[in-house]
Amino acid sequence: MEKFFFIALILIFSIWYLSYSATRLDRLHHRVETSWANLDGLLQRRAAVALEIAKSDIADPASALLLTAAAHQARDAQMQTRSQAESGLSGALGLLLNDGHLVDGFIEKDLLRELSELTDKIRVAIALHVDAVTRTQMVRNKPVFRIFRLAGSAPLPVTYEFEADVL
Secondary structure, eight states: OHHHHHHHHHHHHHHHHHHHHHHHHHHHHHHHHHHHHHHHHHHHHHHHHHHHHHHTTSSOHHHHHHHHHHHHHHHHOOHHHHHHHHHHHHHHHHHHHHSSOOOOOHHHHHHHHHHHHHHHHHHHHHHHHHHHHHHHHHHHTSHHHHHTTTTTTOOOOOOOGGGGOOO
16 A cells, blocks of 8 residues: 555656646746747837838938848848848948948937847847747756657747847
């Protein structure tokens, strides 16, 4: 009787631990999805601000054309090409801001301030996203998660190259 009780206790504890672990992993995946949604929203806003800058008098026509193309490419990119498109937009914005021929005006300063604030927010969002991805990958690499396939069919979260070179 004691042997049966001990085996039942171990079985109940194991089921509880696996359930707890699966719930934890689910929360980590949710955190990755939430951080990506936040980052994606900020990146879409940055592309919109870049389009506004291109339409304003801040840049010369050639820079405006380059910025417009990069912003549209970043807004419309699929996940496979998103990293390259975001890097292109960062490069175009960097060229514009480092040009030194920016027009002084109230609206222009407002757009540049908004871009600067967005860039700061994007840096924070990238740090949060990278942290969420790293923690999720660490947990998924533990043997108990692999043996019992607690991740199910959820894809392993990844980071993207553009996260290293945001303006």
